[in-house]
Amino acid sequence: MKKFTMLLIAGLVSFTGASFAAENATPAKPISFSFEGPFGTFDKAQLQRGYKVYKEVCSNCHSMRLVAFRNLADHGGPGFTEEQVKALAATFTVKDGPDAEGNMFDRPGLASDRFPSPFPNEQAAAAANGGAAPPDLSLITKAREGWHGTFNQLWSNIGGPQYVYSLLTGYEEPSEEIKKETPEGKHYNPYFVSGHFISMPPPLADGQVTFDDGAPNKVDDMARDVSAFLAWTAEPKMEERKQLGFMVLIFLSVFAGLMYFVKKKIWRDAH
């Protein structure tokens, strides 16, 4: 009987290995971020740089509908001041209305507005981008997995920010063979989630965005910064969650300890 169980376990384990190979996208590059681990927090300067990359590069095609300008000043975020938020919101044009005459009108953005989308609707976005609408980026780092595997994801998270980073830095000159397979207007990127051919051309070039703090701005640096920023847009309450979690778990652990000793005392004379 034991032998049979062992055989069964061995069988299950042996094809677990095979299953990892079956996934077609290349696992993301396992870079680390400041916000990982139970005490990890966002690096405010990095989020501000990431915001600049989003604003100057990504936002030309990608919407970020779920995030409001005011969020940029929220606790646990990029740490812009309210004045800065008002100023940067005003650099966007927001469609509002109807006014008293029933007309829609454009006005500068307010802190309470959500980020305006670059295209009026998904059809327009697809038409302007070779038939593939650029996805909304608000939740992108939670909607993608960097790697697979039950235990792998338990120890190293699901790797969404790493996926974004790997995608941005993963454009490769394809081999002659792959070049022949590449559909018209697509680009080879082994990290792309659905097949290796992506409609988005390489979005970043060295030195493209100049950071106010003079931080390095190679493709690799900008990709890290914007991935961190998108990790925050997807999970803006992460710092609050970890801090509260720490207090809750301390409380529960002490409570469990007390319960255990009371239980022991009560049960001492039970038998």
Place this chain on the structure above:
Amino acid sequence: MSGPSKYQPSSAVGKWFHERLPIVAFAKDHALDFPTPKNLNYWWTFGGILAVMLVVQILTGIVLVMHYTPQTDLAFNSVEHIMRDVNYGWLLRYMHMNGASMFFVAVYIHMFRGMYFGSYKAPREVLWMIGVIIYLIMMATAFMGYVLPWGQMSFWGAKVITNLFSAIPFVGDFVTTWLWGGYSVDNPTLNRFFSLHYLLPFVLAAIVFLHIWALHVVGNNNPTGINVKGPQDTLPFHPYYTMKDGFAIVVFLIVYGLFVFYGPNYMGDAVNYVPANPLVTPAHIKPEWYYLPFYAILRAVPDKLLGVIAMFSSILILLALPWLDTSRVRSGTYRPIFKGFFWVFVVVCIGLGFIGSKPPEGSYVLWGRILAFYYFFHFIVILPLLGLLETPKPLPASISDDVLAKQK
């Protein structure tokens, strides 16, 4: 089982009330004085844990509903509104989402405990069967809840599962259209799932009451599986088991908290953070982890109708378990061969879960069929034969004897 009530109203008002509605006596008899076998181990604490989880799910759910919008264009964003704008909305939502998973963790341990210690055998058949019905309603509730955020997996999961009913001969298409409220999964489907998702937990609470009632008629089983022979074998529920269960509940909450605060999306599917899109099918449609063994059984059968029958049978067969197991000895502790087969069965269930998470290709298909076959083989062949062929170990004379023997 519980004998005459020990409740004596201490005041005139108490006496007046007791003569009109003896609810205080009822509570005292069943929540405090109830005689409970003195040898229950920590596997028995999962009943209490499940009760707590049901309450957590109902409370967090009621508040979530205050902020959620069941409409296909708004549902996804309303969940994100909860995550971003509602005070502690992220906490409520992560508690509810992970609470469902933890609920199933607890129910599976509770069920396997019942199987190992023979808690389904006479006179507890009805108690067990009510439990199976609770489990079925839990599955339906969780499935409908998963549809509500209206992400990609919500939509496609709903589509795949409701499509199963189209396999019913002659009326299948009609039934599916009726379930959908239209010709595909759409706003009417979301609305009715929302309505039922709010209703079923209260149905569940009522059936849980029946479950506990049935438990209090026949009394707890225990690790030796032998009957309580007298007061020396039992302890009052309070303070002994309120403390033991309470301690276990707090430990369980720690595990639950680790997921809520440090891995809230670990048990979910990343694709569900993409809003539902009826025109784009996700690469791998798979249900939440707690359905995976049954999903594997469904896919193990090449024919759609037979697959659906196999899947439902794999759950409904639990209703017949009290009669499939022919052994007179309840506890697996005294059944040397059964014990081995029990653990093989646990591994087979986990294996089926693993197969369910994988695309149906290559060796997964063959393994899925072998394990699905074994699942039924365990119930239909092994358990009935084992009861007739196996020689159990000698049972202790009483619960009290067993406890004392172990203390030496």
